[in-house]
Amino acid sequence: MDVVADSAEQSRADSTRARLLDAAVAAFAERGFHGTTTRDIAAAAGLSPAALYVHHRSKEELLYLISRSGHEHVLALVREAVASSADPATALRRVVHDFVVTHARDHTTTRVVNYELAALSPAHLAEIREIRHQIEQAIRQLVEAGVRVGVFETPDPRMAAAALLSLGVDVGRWYRDGGDLVPEYIAARYAEMALRIVGAGSPDAGPG
Amino acid sequence: MDVVADSAEQSRADSTRARLLDAAVAAFAERGFHGTTTRDIAAAAGLSPAALYVHHRSKEELLYLISRSGHEHVLALVREAVASSADPATALRRVVHDFVVTHARDHTTTRVVNYELAALSPAHLAEIREIRHQIEQAIRQLVEAGVRVGVFETPDPRMAAAALLSLGVDVGRWYRDGGDLVPEYIAARYAEMALRIVGAGSPDAGPG
DNA sequence: GAACTTACTAAGCGCTTGCTTAGGATGTGT
DNA sequence: ACACATCCTAAGCAAGCGCTTAGTAAGTTC
Numbered sequence: 001m002d003v004v005a006d007s008a009e010q011s012r013a014d015s016t017r018a019r020l021l022d023a024a025v026a027a028f029a030e031r032g033f034h035g036t037t038t039r040d041i042a043a044a045a046g047l048s049p050a051a052l053y054v055h056h057r058s059k060e061e062l063l064y065l066i067s068r069s070g071h072e073h074v075l076a077l078v079r080e081a082v083a084s085s086a087d088p089a090t091a092l093r094r095v096v097h098d099f100v101v102t103h104a105r106d107h108t109t110t111r112v113v114n115y116e117l118a119a120l121s122p123a124h125l126a127e128i129r130e131i132r133h134q135i136e137q138a139i140r141q142l143v144e145a146g147v148r149v150g151v152f153e154t155p156d157p158r159m160a161a162a163a164l165l166s167l168g169v170d171v172g173r174w175y176r177d178g179g180d181l182v183p184e185y186i187a188a189r190y191a192e193m194a195l196r197i198v199g200a201g202s203p204d205a206g207p208g
Numbered sequence: 209m210d211v212v213a214d215s216a217e218q219s220r221a222d223s224t225r226a227r228l229l230d231a232a233v234a235a236f237a238e239r240g241f242h243g244t245t246t247r248d249i250a251a252a253a254g255l256s257p258a259a260l261y262v263h264h265r266s267k268e269e270l271l272y273l274i275s276r277s278g279h280e281h282v283l284a285l286v287r288e289a290v291a292s293s294a295d296p297a298t299a300l301r302r303v304v305h306d307f308v309v310t311h312a313r314d315h316t317t318t319r320v321v322n323y324e325l326a327a328l329s330p331a332h333l334a335e336i337r338e339i340r341h342q343i344e345q346a347i348r349q350l351v352e353a354g355v356r357v358g359v360f361e362t363p364d365p366r367m368a369a370a371a372l373l374s375l376g377v378d379v380g381r382w383y384r385d386g387g388d389l390v391p392e393y394i395a396a397r398y399a400e401m402a403l404r405i406v407g408a409g410s411p412d413a414g415p416g
Numbered sequence: 417g418a419a420c421t422t423a424c425t426a427a428g429c430g431c432t433t434g435c436t437t438a439g440g441a442t443g444t445g446t
Numbered sequence: 447a448c449a450c451a452t453c454c455t456a457a458g459c460a461a462g463c464g465c466t467t468a469g470t471a472a473g474t475t476c
Contacts, residue, residue: 003215011452012452012453013452013453016453016454022308027233030326031242031326032240032241032242032243032326033242033243034239034241034242034243035240035241035242035326035327037432037433037434038433038435039432039433039434047452047454047455048454048455048456049434049435050435050436050454050455050456050457051435051453051454051455052434052435053434053435053436054454054455055453058434058435059434059435113322114381115381118238118239118240118243119240119243155397155400156397159394159398159401160213160395160401162382163398163401165378166374166375166378166379166381166382167374167378167421169378169381170373170374170375170376170377170378172407173322173323173374173377174370174374177397182465186367188293189363189364189367189368190367190371192363193367193368193371193405196404196405196407197401197404197405199404219422220422220423221422221423224423224424227462245462245463246463246464247462247463247464248467255424255425256424256425256426257425257464258424258425258426258427258465258466258467259423259424259425259463260464260465260468261464261465262423262424262425263423264463266464267465361474
C-alpha cells in the first residue's frame with residue numbers, strides 16, 4: 001500500500017474516474033441529465049456499463065461532482081476578481097471578464113452547472129444553492145460597494161447584479177466553439193457593458 | 209357536420225388538446241422534456257396515458273407545438289415593439305420592457321422555449337431556429353439603426369444585441385412567482401440598463 | 417332505433433433504463 | 447509459485463418508457 005503513489009502519481013482508477021466525469025460533462029451538456037444514459041457515459045469513456053458503478057455511486061453522483069467543482073471554480077474566480085482591486089470599477093471589469101471567459105471557454109461544463117440543477121437530489125441541490133448564493137452575494141456586494149463610494153450609479157444595485165450574472169451565465173448557453181468570436185473578445189465587450197450597466201462614469205466614458 | 213361550431217365554439221377535443229399542452233408546458237418546465245413522461249402529462253390533464261395519443265402524434269409534437277407558438281409570440285412582440293417608434297431609444301426601451309415582461313410572466317413557457325431546443329426533431333429544430341434567427345435579427349438591426357443615426361454608441365452592435373437578448377432570456381431562468389419582484393418592475397430596470405448598454409445618451413442621463 | 421361519430425380507456429408490447437451480482441483478467445509482493 | 451489487491455466485464459433484474467391495439471360509453475343523426 002503506497003499512500004504517496006495513490007495521491008501523487010495519478011492512479012489508474014483516478015484517471016478512469018476522471019474520464020467518466022469528462023464523458024458525463026459532454027453528454028449532460030449535449031442531451032441533458034435525463035437525456036443521457038449511464039451506457040452513453042460508460043461507452044464514451046471506453047468502458048462497459050458496469051464500470052461506471054465501480055467508480056461512482058450513481059448517475060446523480062456524477063452530476064453532483066460536476067456541479068460542485070464547477071460552482072466552486074466560479075466562486076473562487078469571482079472572489080479573486082473582487083479582491084483584485086480596491087477600485088470597484090477595476091474589480092468589476094475583472095469579475096465580468098473572467099466570469100465571461102469561463103462561461104465561454106468552459107461552456108460545456110457551465111451548461112451543466114447552470115441548467116441541470118433540477119436533476120440533483122434535494123440534499124445536493126441545497127449544497128449547490130448555497131455556493132450559488134455566495135457567488136451572487138459577492139457580485140451584489142461589489143456593486144453596492146461601488147454605489148456607496150460613488151463610482152457606480154444605479155437605481156437598484158440588486159437588479160444590476162442580477163443583470164451582470166445573466167450576461168455571463170447566458171454566454172454558456174449561446175457560445176459555440178469554432179465561431180468567429182473568441183472568449184477574450186466577448187469578455188472584453190461584456191466587461192465594458194457591465195461598467196455601463198452599473199453607471200461607472202469616467203473609466204468607460206469615451207470610445208477607445 | 210357543423211363547420212361553424214367546430215371552429216367557433218371550443219369543441220371538447222380542442223379544450224382537451226389545450227389541457228394536454230398546458231400540462232406539458234408545466235411538466236417540461238419543471239423537469240425537462242426527457243425528465244417528463246407521457247403518463248405525467250396525461251395524469252396532469254386528468255386523462256389516461258393513451259388519451260395523449262388521441263390528440264397528439266407524439267411527446268415530441270407537444271414540445272414542438274409549445275416551442276413554435278412560444279417563439280412566434282416572442283417574434284411578434286419584438287417586431288411590434290421595434291415598429292412602435294421611429295426613435296431607436298424609445299423603441300429599444302419598449303422591446304426590452306416587453307421582452308422581459310414576457311420572460312418573467314410566462315417564465316414557465318419561456319423556459320421550455322429556450323432550454324429544451326435540443327429535444328426537438330431535426331426538422332422541427334430547423335424551423336424553430338429560423339424564428340429565433342428573426343428575433344435576433346430584429347433586435348440587432350434596431351441597435352445598428354440607433355448607432356447609424358447617432359443615438360446609440362457602442363463598439364460592437366452585435367455584442368450589444370447578444371447582451372440584450374441574454375438579459376431577457378435569462379430572466380426566464382431565475383424568475384420565480386411569489387417573490388417581491390413584479391415583472392413590470394424588472395422590465396423597467398432592465399429597459400434602463402439596455403439603454404446604457406447601447407450607449408443611449410440623453411434619455412437615461414440622470415437618475416429619475 | 418339502427419347507423420354512425422366522438423372522446424376516451426384498459427391492457428399491454430417491445431424496448432430501455434439505472435443499477436447489481438458474480439466472477440475473471442492482470443498485475444504485485446514474497 | 448502462490449496469495450492477494452486492483453480494475454474491469456458478462457449477464458441480467460425489476461421497473462419504467464413511448465406508444466399501440468382493441469374496444470366501450472355516450473351522444474348525434476335520420
